[in-house]
Amino acid sequence: PVSLSTMVELLKAVPHKNILVLGKTGSGKSYVGNLLLGRSAFSFSDDFESVTHSCQLEIASDPQTGVELRVIDTCGFLDTSLSPAQVKASISTFATLAPTGIHAMVVVIKKGRFTQDQINALIAIATFFGEDVWKHSVVVFNQCRMTREEVMALTYPESLAGYLRQWSAAGAAIFTVPWLNYEVGVEQHAAHGDVRAIKAHIAQRTTVYFNRQFQEVRERLEARARAAVEAAIPRLLDANQRLLDGVLREGDWERVVRAVQEENEEARALEHRLRQGEQQALEARLQVQRAEAAAAQAAQEAEQARERCQQVEASTRELVQLAHQQ
Numbered sequence: 001p002v003s004l005s006t007m008v009e010l011l012k013a014v015p016h017k018n019i020l021v022l023g024k025t026g027s028g029k030s031y032v033g034n035l036l037l038g039r040s041a042f043s044f045s046d047d048f049e050s051v052t053h054s055c056q057l058e059i060a061s062d063p064q065t066g067v068e069l070r071v072i073d074t075c076g077f078l079d080t081s082l083s084p085a086q087v088k089a090s091i092s093t094f095a096t097l098a099p100t101g102i103h104a105m106v107v108v109i110k111k112g113r114f115t116q117d118q119i120n121a122l123i124a125i126a127t128f129f130g131e132d133v134w135k136h137s138v139v140v141f142n143q144c145r146m147t148r149e150e151v152m153a154l155t156y157p158e159s160l161a162g163y164l165r166q167w168s169a170a171g172a173a174i175f176t177v178p179w180l181n182y183e184v185g186v187e188q189h190a191a192h193g194d195v196r197a198i199k200a201h202i203a204q205r206t207t208v209y210f211n212r213q214f215q216e217v218r219e220r221l222e223a224r225a226r227a228a229v230e231a232a233i234p235r236l237l238d239a240n241q242r243l244l245d246g247v248l249r250e251g252d253w254e255r256v257v258r259a260v261q262e263e264n265e266e267a268r269a270l271e272h273r274l275r276q277g278e279q280q281a282l283e284a285r286l287q288v289q290r291a292e293a294a295a296a297q298a299a300q301e302a303e304q305a306r307e308r309c310q311q312v313e314a315s316t317r318e319l320v321q322l323a324h325q326q
Contacts, residue, residue, distance in 0.1 A: 015066065015067045015068060016067060016068035016069070016070055017067055017068070017069055017070065017103040017104060017202050017203060017205065018070045018072070018097075018098035018100060018101065018102050018103050018104075018208075019033075019036060019069060019070065019071045019072065019102070019103065019104045019106055019202060020072045020074065020094055020098070020102045020104070020105050020106065021033045021036075021071060021072065021073050021074060021106045021108065022074055022077065022078060022105060022106065022107050022108065022125060023078065023107060023108035023109065023110075023121070024078055024110075024117060024118060024121050026110060027108045027109060027110040027142060028108055028110055028142040028143065029073065029074070029106075029108040030042035030043060030073050031142075031186075032106065032108050032140055032142060032177065033058070033071045033073045033106075034186045034190075035177070035186060035189055035190050035192075035195045036060075036069055036071050036106070036190075036195070036198070036199060036202075037058055037060040037069065037071055037186075037190075038060055038062070038063075038186070038187060038190040039060065039186060039187060039190075040185075040186045041056075041058040041060075041071075042056060042058065042073045055072060055073065055074055055075055055090070055093050055094065055097065056072070056073045056075075057070060057071070057072050057097045057098075058070075058071050058073070059071075062199050062203065064196055064199060064200065064203075065199065065200060065203035067202075067203040069199070069202070070097075070098065072094060072097050072098065074090075074094075077090055077128075078121040078124050078125070087128055088213065091128065091129075091213050091214075092213065092216075092217050095213060095214040095217035095218065096217055096221065099214075099217070099218050099221060100208065101208035101209055101210035101214060102136065102208065102209040102210075103136070103202065103205050103207075103208055103209075104136065104137070104138045104202045104205055105125075105129070105133055105136050105137040105138065105209065106137075106138045106140060106198075107122075107125065107137050107138070107139045107140065108140050108142050109139065109140070109141050109142065110141075110142050110143055111141045111142065111143050111144035111145070111146070111176075112143075114157050114159060114160040119159055122163060129209070129211070130211065131170075132209075133209065134166065134167055134170035134171070134172045135170045135171040135172065135207070136207060136208075136209040137167070137170075137172040137173070138172070138173045138174075138175065138198065138201065138202065139167055139172055139173070139174045139175070140175050140176070140177055140198065141174075141175070141176045141177070142177050143177070143178070143179040144176040144177065144178060144179075145178060145179065146176060147176060148174055148175055148176050151164070151174065151176055152164060152168070152174060173201050175194060175197060175198050175201070176194060177192075177194050177195065177198075178192075178194065
């Protein structure tokens, strides 16, 4: 049976980044999610009434980096006072949508007056995910006419400046996205230099946010997958046996033998290609070793030549001194 661990490893083999987009209603988090995807996938509005009603996963391949972006838009996660059970349920949903962990927590803040509501949202993020969350975060100031450098240099208000220092110390990345006309297509805005910089940064991330709750969800999913596979095995074996019995009753031995022979030939051809690849790799390594040895020999000869030159120069100076003395 194929376990979820195996499926997770297969997912890891595909270049991808799991992105969780967080932000207060009205911050433009869904629109930022669309910018990352390069298409209109999440519903959004520029007012303070939530349009997102449930967590939503959308996937797109970034043509700039070739990395598959798996963007999760969140619903009301920071907008109300959630009970511990509701918080746990929400994080379990995130873990279900991203069993390999979160590569980037994209925290969207609408540029403007830094309010207590925004501070409470940031406190909630650190409370729900732990202070360690900031090193996995990408903070995006949306509708911001300032550059990233100008934002980082802010000293007022002190509450925002304090968070800027905290994010910088934790290793969080900070970006700005200028005001973009929502009536213009997302595809056009996705090519904006600031948006491309965010996606390029996320594509290079190697650390993953993965906590105990993510592990618990992964173990539950693995148990379910294992149970489903084990339940299906008897039916698959029975169907396979009926198919085999039907082939044998027809006496089509030649077709069975031919199929086996073709599979064996393909296996031998693959083994031959693998051996060729190994031989080429070995030859390349030998060439590198020979080149390194030649370089070392040349360096040694150059050092010897330098020493001989120094000896000649010393002898010349002695002869000159003797000539002056005479």
